[in-house]
Amino acid sequence: MSILAWAALAATTFGAALLQAAGGFGFAVVATPLYLVIVPPATAVHLVIIMATALSAVVLPRLRHAVEPGLLLRFLLGSVAGLPFGLLAFRHSDPRFVRAAAGAIVLGFAALLALSRSGARPATLFKATHNRDLAAGAVSGVATALVGMAGPPVLIYLLLAGAASQIIRATLLAFFALVYAVTLAAHAATIGVPVHTWLTSGILLPFAFIGGLVGRPLGDRLGANSFTLLAIGLLIIAGLFTLAQSSGLYSGGH
Numbered sequence: 001m002s003i004l005a006w007a008a009l010a011a012t013t014f015g016a017a018l019l020q021a022a023g024g025f026g027f028a029v030v031a032t033p034l035y036l037v038i039v040p041p042a043t044a045v046h047l048v049i050i051m052a053t054a055l056s057a058v059v060l061p062r063l064r065h066a067v068e069p070g071l072l073l074r075f076l077l078g079s080v081a082g083l084p085f086g087l088l089a090f091r092h093s094d095p096r097f098v099r100a101a102a103g104a105i106v107l108g109f110a111a112l113l114a115l116s117r118s119g120a121r122p123a124t125l126f127k128a129t130h131n132r133d134l135a136a137g138a139v140s141g142v143a144t145a146l147v148g149m150a151g152p153p154v155l156i157y158l159l160l161a162g163a164a165s166q167i168i169r170a171t172l173l174a175f176f177a178l179v180y181a182v183t184l185a186a187h188a189a190t191i192g193v194p195v196h197t198w199l200t201s202g203i204l205l206p207f208a209f210i211g212g213l214v215g216r217p218l219g220d221r222l223g224a225n226s227f228t229l230l231a232i233g234l235l236i237i238a239g240l241f242t243l244a245q246s247s248g249l250y251s252g253g254h
Contacts, residue, residue: 001039006203008038009047013204014211017055019234021215027208028052028149029109032102033238041098043200045090046193048148049184050201051208056177058212068171074130075154075175076182078137079144083186086145091191093146099243102147106239109152112159114232128161137175144183150176 016031028048035044090098136157144150154172187193 005038009035009200009204010207012038013051014207014214017208017211018215020055021212027055029106029151029235030238032148033099033106033241036099036102037241041095042090042191043194043197045098045146045148046187046197047201047204049144049180049187050193050198051204052148052150052176053180053184054201054205055208055212056173056180058209067174071133071171072174072178074133075137075140075171076178078134078139079141079150079175079179080182081134082138082141083145083183086142086183087186087190089142089146090187098147101143102149103239103241103243105143105147105149105152106235107243108156110232110235110239112156128158132157132161140175140179141183144179145186150179150183 012031012034016027016034019030020027031051032044032048035047038044039047136154139153139157140150143153151172154175158172184193
């Protein structure tokens with residue numbers, strides 16, 4: 001890997017962790033489309049899963065008292081059911097499909113984030129039920145194994161169900177920590193995670209932790225509205241660029 005590629009990975013890791021610390025949304029949503037431009041899809045997804053597991057493990061202990069056990073359990077059971085399908089798709093999918101899926105998920109998440117933060121929240125389309133919780137968890141399990149993004153499926157589900165974000169935040173963060181850990185173990189046991197990927201993640205972890213430390217005060221200075229606009233813009237650019245790469249409009253990357 002070239003020095004330029006290492007620098008891009010480090011910058012992406014730092015920026016994704018900074019955005020998560022400052023704005024509160026997932027590391028994977030920001031890092032996945034950019035990692036996919038720098039390294040092959042298998043390496044990108046493994047790196048995202050490893051990094052997100054480590055970052056979530058740091059956050060979870062401070063929030064465990066606010067977790068809603070029932071919702072967490074249903075999401076986890078659903079994700080475990082969906083995980084094998086995501087692993088199967090990951091093993092046999094075309095790299096361009098992985099990039100296209102990641103780009104589409106990021107753009108959908110950015111659009112919903114823009115609507116929810118602009119005051120034009122999407123209408124409540126349905127009531128959350130136990131079965132729907134399980135279904136949302138299953139979709140998240142597939143997405144986590146395939147493209148390394150657990151957050152968008154469950155966040156979109158809860159937004160469309162009209163859930164209050166302040167109530168479910170701790171539960172979702174706990175879910176992310178556990179589902180990424182389970183997905184990482186499943187990838188290691190079935191597909192295998194190359195040694196060089198573990199070494200790469202070890203080198204990148206300090207950049208993630210530094211980004212998290214810098215992001216907290218930066219979020220306070222920018223203010224919620226200014227930061228959200230910046231984050232949405234970055235997500236849209238990353239999503240569109242990933243889709244362009246998957247369609248062959250961009251010839252760089254892997």
